[in-house]
Amino acid sequence: MIYSDHIPEEDLALYALRSLAPADAAAQQHLNRCADCRRKLANILGDLSLVSLTVPQEPLPAEARERFMRRLRAESGAKNVETTSPARTQPPARSWNLFGGLGWIAAAAALLLAAYLGNTAHDLREQLDAQRYQVTQLSTQVSRAQQIFDVLNSKTAKRVSLTEVKAAAQPTAHVIYESGKGALIFVASDLRPVKANKTYELWLIPANGQAPIPAGLFRPDVNGTASVVLPPLPTGVDAKAFGVTIENAEGATTPTLPIVMSGQ
Ligand SMILES: [Zn+2]
Numbered sequence: 001m002i003y004s005d006h007i008p009e010e011d012l013a014l015y016a017l018r019s020l021a022p023a024d025a026a027a028q029q030h031l032n033r034c035a036d037c038r039r040k041l042a043n044i045l046g047d048l049s050l051v052s053l054t055v056p057q058e059p060l061p062a063e064a065r066e067r068f069m070r071r072l073r074a075e076s077g078a079k080n081v082e083t084t085s086p087a088r089t090q091p092p093a094r095s096w097n098l099f100g101g102l103g104w105i106a107a108a109a110a111l112l113l114a115a116y117l118g119n120t121a122h123d124l125r126e127q128l129d130a131q132r133y134q135v136t137q138l139s140t141q142v143s144r145a146q147q148i149f150d151v152l153n154s155k156t157a158k159r160v161s162l163t164e165v166k167a168a169a170q171p172t173a174h175v176i177y178e179s180g181k182g183a184l185i186f187v188a189s190d191l192r193p194v195k196a197n198k199t200y201e202l203w204l205i206p207a208n209g210q211a212p213i214p215a216g217l218f219r220p221d222v223n224g225t226a227s228v229v230l231p232p233l234p235t236g237v238d239a240k241a242f243g244v245t246i247e248n249a250e251g252a253t254t255p256t257l258p259i260v261m262s263g264q
Contacts, residue, residue: 006030007037009044016044171224173261175242177204182235184215186228186242188261191220194246201247202228203255205264207238215242217251240264 007015007030015027031037151157173188186202194200199219203212216228241264245255 006034007040009040012037012041013044016041171261173244173263175202175263177239177242179236179238182233182237183230184228184233185230186216186218187225188218188220188227188244189223189225191224191226193224194219197249198246199249199251200226200260201245201251201255202231203243203245203259204233204237204239205241205243207240212243212255213237214251214253217247 007027011027031041169190171188171190171192173186173191176185177183184204188200191200199217201217202215204215205212213233215233216231218226218228220226241262243255243259244261245252245257245259247256
């Protein structure tokens with residue numbers, strides 16, 4: 001078959017889509033000698049390759065192509081009957097003209113293809129969105145773990161211990177003792193109250209291992225503070241430690257355990 005006419009654009013599109021099988025050989029012959037049609041085909045193929053970049057390379061479903069080719073053959077037969085009618089004076093249509101009137105089929109095929117590609121693209125987009133979401137979630141978790149690690153290992157971070165705000169302050173006491181003079185000053189704060197019939201008693205525990213020496217009775221005031229100033233003590237007794245016990249109101253000569261406060 002020889003074609004003197006150019007291949008109509010919609011037929012070139014079908015050729016590009018490999019849906020023009022019956023005329024492939026003829027189209028190929030024309031394309032071999034016609035630069036114009038080759039350029040148009042290249043343009044169409046360029047468009048198609050752009051489309052194919054966005055979707056996986058999957059062939060048109062076989063039944064869709066079959067359906068299309070059946071309609072093409074039916075239309076082609078009808079056209080042949082019409083063009084060979086005696087009422088017509090024009091010469092019998094060349095093969096390309098058979099397709100010339102089929103622009104609507106090409107358009108329908110293009111729509112079918114577009115819808116097919118569109119659905120595939122839509123599915124792909126959904127998969128991509130789901131994967132992007134997972135990647136975002138993962139990277140958020142990694143970044144959070146990194147932040148935790150950084151804070152825990154920071155050398156410049158300030159470290160502060162917090163305790164219950166309303167907790168009672170711990171009792172504290174300080175002794176200043178001059179053994180050579182037997183002089184002692186004792187100041188305590190945040191002491192817990194004692195019962196009315198009880199008292200705190202301060203003891204000097206000698207370094208030489210002798211028995212503890214009573215060093216004064218004291219009761220905290222309403223603010224929890226108390227002091228013992230210059231109690232009667234022997235001179236020249238080195239102190240190993242000091243201790244506080246709770247005794248009966250009149251005091252004791254030997255400490256009653258437990259020792260509630262001590263220091264050395
Ligand atoms: Zn041509």
